Structures are given as C-alpha cells and as structure tokens.
Amino acid sequence: MAINWQFNADNYEERSFEVLPIGDYRIRVEKAEQGKSAKGNDLVKLTFAVSGKNTRLFHYITFLPNNPEATDQMLGDFWDSFQIAHGNLEPSTWIGKVGACRTKHEEYEGEKQHKVAYFKKPNQVEKLPPWVESSSVHTQPVPPPTDADVPFDMDDIPL
16 A cells, blocks of 8 residues: 655755764653663663753663673662652653753764763752753764773674
C-alpha cells in the first residue's frame, strides 16, 4: 500500500536545534527506555525536557557488572537529583520526575552538542528557577557516548 501524500516544499523549512549554553538546568524525565549496550550490559536511555527550552537532552545509565561502584554512584546521583527512592529500578516510574543537571559541550561530527555533565544535588536543584513549559520542543540529535561518559568504554555504547 502506497502512502497518499503530495509533499509541498513550501511547507518545509530546515530546522536548527538550540544548543544549550553550558550551565545548570531543571530537567524532566520524558522517556526512560531499557535496552542493552553493544557489550550486552543493561542500560536505561533517558530523554529529558529542559525547562523553558526548545531542546532535549539524552543520557545513558549503563549497568556495569565489572564496575558496580561507578554504576551505583551514577544511579545514586540521578535518584537524588530527581527525588527517586534509592533502589527504584522501574524506569517507567521515573517519567515526569523533575531534577537538574549541569551541561557540557562536546564536538560530534564537527558540530557542538550539549550533554549532561552531571546531576545536581537536591539542595542545588531547589536554587534553580521553577519549571517552565516550552511552547514547542524539537529533538536534538543523539551523539554516541564518548570517553567523557565513563565508566564505560567505547565498545559499550548502546545498540
């Protein structure tokens, strides 16, 4: 079955995505999808809306059996920022929770991209302005994890 559609180029405009300046932002979990890394480790791919901004942030939490300390630190920092009970491994219950992060910039295919550098502590979240909905939000392309996303190596990127 063919799609019945007449594309009108006048309706199309090339979009550019807002690259967040490095800084602290309130963020809300929009998606939390379970998956597997290239090495077969469990992971959760998080998609965050950013308060008052027309962009998204993406972040992976990879569960590393060979580095439980790093995994537990990442989970604890995330849970604390979003006021999620420690030990809650039901990502569907994380959706809608608001926390905060510091962003950083990285080069990806010659373009500057924004990423989560780290999650803010609860007392730091309280100091940020309240959540503001954005009127329209576009998706920022997802760069692959890099060495800065340690504690995993490049062979452990999501499939």
